[in-house]
Amino acid sequence: MIPTLDDLRARFAPEELAEISDATGSADGRGRDALMWVIGWITHVDKLDRDRALPLTDHSIWTEHDLVGALFIRDFAARALSSLPSHITERIAEDLAGADERFRGFTVDDSGVLVTRIAEVPTPGRGWWWYRIPIDGPVAALLAEYR
Amino acid sequence: MGFDDPGLTLRAEARAVLIEARRQLVDAGDTAARVLSIATEPAPQLRGFADDVSDEAADVGAVAGVPINVASAGLIVTGVGTALAGAGLLMNAASGDDAVHPLRTDNPGSSANQYAPKDGFRGRTEFEQDEIEQFINGHTGDGDIASPRPPMKEVNEALTKGTVKQSTDHDAEEFVYGKIRVIVNYERPWLSTAYEIGS
Numbered sequence: 001m002i003p004t005l006d007d008l009r010a011r012f013a014p015e016e017l018a019e020i021s022d023a024t025g026s027a028d029g030r031g032r033d034a035l036m037w038v039i040g041w042i043t044h045v046d047k048l049d050r051d052r053a054l055p056l057t058d059h060s061i062w063t064e065h066d067l068v069g070a071l072f073i074r075d076f077a078a079r080a081l082s083s084l085p086s087h088i089t090e091r092i093a094e095d096l097a098g099a100d101e102r103f104r105g106f107t108v109d110d111s112g113v114l115v116t117r118i119a120e121v122p123t124p125g126r127g128w129w130w131y132r133i134p135i136d137g138p139v140a141a142l143l144a145e146y147r
Numbered sequence: 148m149g150f151d152d153p154g155l156t157l158r159a160e161a162r163a164v165l166i167e168a169r170r171q172l173v174d175a176g177d178t179a180a181r182v183l184s185i186a187t188e189p190a191p192q193l194r195g196f197a198d199d200v201s202d203e204a205a206d207v208g209a210v211a212g213v214p215i216n217v218a219s220a221g222l223i224v225t226g227v228g229t230a231l232a233g234a235g236l237l238m239n240a241a242s243g244d245d246a247v248h249p250l251r252t253d254n255p256g257s258s259a260n261q262y263a264p265k266d267g268f269r270g271r272t273e274f275e276q277d278e279i280e281q282f283i284n285g286h287t288g289d290g291d292i293a294s295p296r297p298p299m300k301e302v303n304e305a306l307t308k309g310t311v312k313q314s315t316d317h318d319a320e321e322f323v324y325g326k327i328r329v330i331v332n333y334e335r336p337w338l339s340t341a342y343e344i345g346s
Contacts, residue, residue, distance in 0.1 A: 026326075026343065032295050040295040043288075059163060059337045062286075065330045069287075069342025073295060076345060121346070146316055 002046055003095055008035045011091050020088060025080025034080035038092055041077050042099040044070035049106050052137030061138040064146075068119040074129045100129075107132035114146055159278040160285075163337045269320070271333045276306055282337045283329065297327045297341045305329040305341065 009017060023034040032040075048070060051061050077096065081089050112131040116123040123130075134140040267273045274282070283302050288294030297305070301324075309324035322329040329341040 026345070030343075036295050043294055059160070060286075061338070063330075063332070063338050063340060065340050065342065066286075069296065069340070072343060072345035076295075076343075120344075 002042055003039070005035060005039045008039060008092055008095065012088070016088055020084065023080040023083045025076035025078075025083075032076065034077065034084060034089075035092065037073055037077035037080050038096055038099075040073045041070065042095060044073055045099045045103045048134065048137075048139065049102060051139070052106060052134065054138060056138050056141055058138075064115070064118055064139055064142045067134070067139050068115065071115070071119065071127075071129055075127060078127060103129065104132065106134055106136075108135050114143060118146075159274060159281050160337070162274070162278075163282075268331070271318075271320075272331075272336050274336050276303075279331055279336060279339055280306065283339050283341050286338070286340050287342075295343070297329075297343060301327045302329055302341050306331075 012020065020035055021031075021033045024032055025034060025037050026032060044066075047062060048067065054061050081092075081096075110131055110133040112123050112126065115130060115133060116126070133143055265271055265273060268276045268279050272279070280299055280302050284299045287296035305322045305324035305327045306329055309322035309327070309329065312321045312323070313319075314321060314330075317332065318334040319330055319332045322331065323344070326344050327341060328344050330339060332338045332340075
């Protein structure tokens, strides 16, 4: 069962939520906070996993660019969480770890060269999630077209 | 664009389905044309049906004392007559009111990736910019707060004001405005998408 943003927010007191809202993880000024990035990662992993059963002709499938978008969201989540105290992060650690484990479950090790080229970012020194690609499904097929 | 028109989305999606169906028809037509081309290439000079018939007729004729040429000609004429009768039925069916015509593959734009007029967004797709934006919005979660993708307003800004770069790998363009990257997929516009760029 995937938690909702309200599920995560309900675990915190108002003063803790105020602290969380300051942890944006991104300098874009769009008001995203750590909980939004975590929920975003969870929902993106869920979608990427479910898409594996769909053919390339399905209009709802996500592409290699959506995978890149998901990986950036994981970056923002990591950065936002790193600025929060442990008594806050430990209450969402299990949710994040669950999504990470699920992502590892349908991906395999990769050099990261292709995905970072698509993302137009440097390859070395990134989070482990940049060095994993789906083992099958539409994104795997679309990535194979580059090779 | 601030107004979210659900009818626009439905129309764009319906056109997308139509385009995909048209693409598949073209692909099927091209495949059929290739198969027909191969099937109608001049046959190699091997022994065929007529040779076998002639041999059998010769055997029968020899046994029964009938001249070989007459016997084999009778068998062959019967076969040709049957074939012509069948051809006549086919011609009648093909010229009737319910005739089915094979898809032409010699029309301009009928080859793969050029199956439709491209007078829409940037002259590279038949979809207009607002339809592309609707595709992206639907693709990235309709602005759902739990799906932290760029909302339609930011997609519109990127498409309108962003710097444009042609994809080196696909029939697609990338639009970057601030931290927002929009990918417009001209081959399959419904797979166009957008995300926030990290570092």
